Amino acid sequence: MDGADSANASEQGVAIVSEAICEEIIGRPEAFTAVENVFAAMARDNAYNFPVVREAIGHADALYGFKSGFDRAGMVLGVKSGGYWPGNVDKNLTNHQSTVILFDPDTGQLKALVGGNYLTAVRTAAASAVSIAHLARKDAKVLGMVGAGHQSTFQLRAAVEQRDFEKVIAWNPHPEYLPRLAAVCEELGLPFEAVDREQLGAEADVIITITSAFEPLLMKDWIKPGTHIACMGTDTAGKQEVDPQLLAAASVFTDEVAQSVSIGEAQHAIASGLISDSDITSVGEVINGTHPGRRNEQEITLFDGTGVGLQDLAVASAAAELAQQKGLAKQISL
Known part of the structure; x- marks a missing residue:
């Protein structure tokens, strides 16, 4: 210069x-x-x-x-x-x-x-949407939302553009916030139902968790085969949204492996010895075509969205x- x-x-x-x-x-x-x-x-x-x-x-x-x-x-x-x-x-x-x-x-x-x-808010929603686009089953029909805080509506709007969902079901620890999701569904012309967590796991083809929880909200035995889960709330040591056994049963993808194992949802499964770093794949590899992503219709896929700078x-x-x-x-x- x-x-x-x-x-x-x-x-x-x-x-x-x-x-x-x-x-x-x-x-x-x-x-x-x-x-x-x-x-x-x-x-x-x-x-x-x-x-x-x-x-x-x-x-x-x-x-x-x-x-x-x-x-x-x-x-x-x-x-x-x-x-x-x-x-x-x-x-x-x-x-x-x-x-x-x-x-x-x-x-x-x-x-x-x-x-x-x-x-x-919009980049967090985009991350889960990218994971849905590349990992969810093509025939996914029911979207499950765990969490109804400020970012949940961004997540919902981004997710429904990735698959032809026919219904949205949701649970929140504070049910008085669920109407904000119901209002978005009404606007989008999608049926909405508030359900308990076990029913959500049994029915949903795609699940987004977007909470600030420090304990598992979804258990492994509640999740049906073929589900894609985007865990978007865990971004700090100690936070947790799902059962560590669920990560052991799933194919785990993430934005960045180093963050996933230290401050992401995988931190608990790693600490318990249920999975190792090598069991976690960067979603970028799927985008680039160097990893196949979902291998079959029965596989549970999980995206650990830690939120990278x-x-x-x-x-x-x-x-x-x-x-x-x-x-x-x-x-x-x-």
Whole structure:
């Protein structure tokens, strides 16, 4: 880069992309493509997540941390800073709060600040949708939802686009939140039924768990052959949504093996000696065609969606690029 190019780079400033703009320009198709591409890049060793920092801050019962990485294939470098404030629901705020900071991989200069709350929800939903697209049976008809919190509606909307579901069934530890899922189903023209967990396991062809549980909510013996399960809530040491025996009985896939065994759903099965690291496959291998994915109609497949920083960077980069193309990003100079 010569002196003129360096000056031009400095004059470009920083793009600010608000939550509202993110919601306007990033929909489910854009999020799905970004997440699928970055999972594929990870499996080719073209994208790397850096170690996660996630700690209780000793105030407001909050968990706060950083997820970062570099996608060499997409030339995206950055960090997501944020966490989980459980008391926000009483303040009419989203419990998950975050901002994505993007840097120029060639210079290290600050490139963009992107609101991360909506993108966190849509990229998490995209991850489970990618797993359904590549691992669920083609004839799956019943979608089971375990959890009815803020992210559950994003999960539901993304999931129903992957298969021709005929019915949605759901369970939540706080049943008063189930109407939010029922409302989405009514809008989509899908029958909805609140059921107990055992019935959900017996009926559902695809199950999404999206809770903040620290104990198993689904037991192995409840799950019928051929089910695909996307465990999307476990992203911290100690969290748990399903019976460890279920992972031992399933073919396990994940976004990143290192996170799956340390802070993901697999941590408990690993600690119990029921499975090992080598029993877990990156879903990117399925996307790239280097792993067959589901081998037969009776196989139980399980996706351990731990939530990697590269997902956030991928959708934030897409948002920043689209916002600048559309003239919607605010540009500032530092």
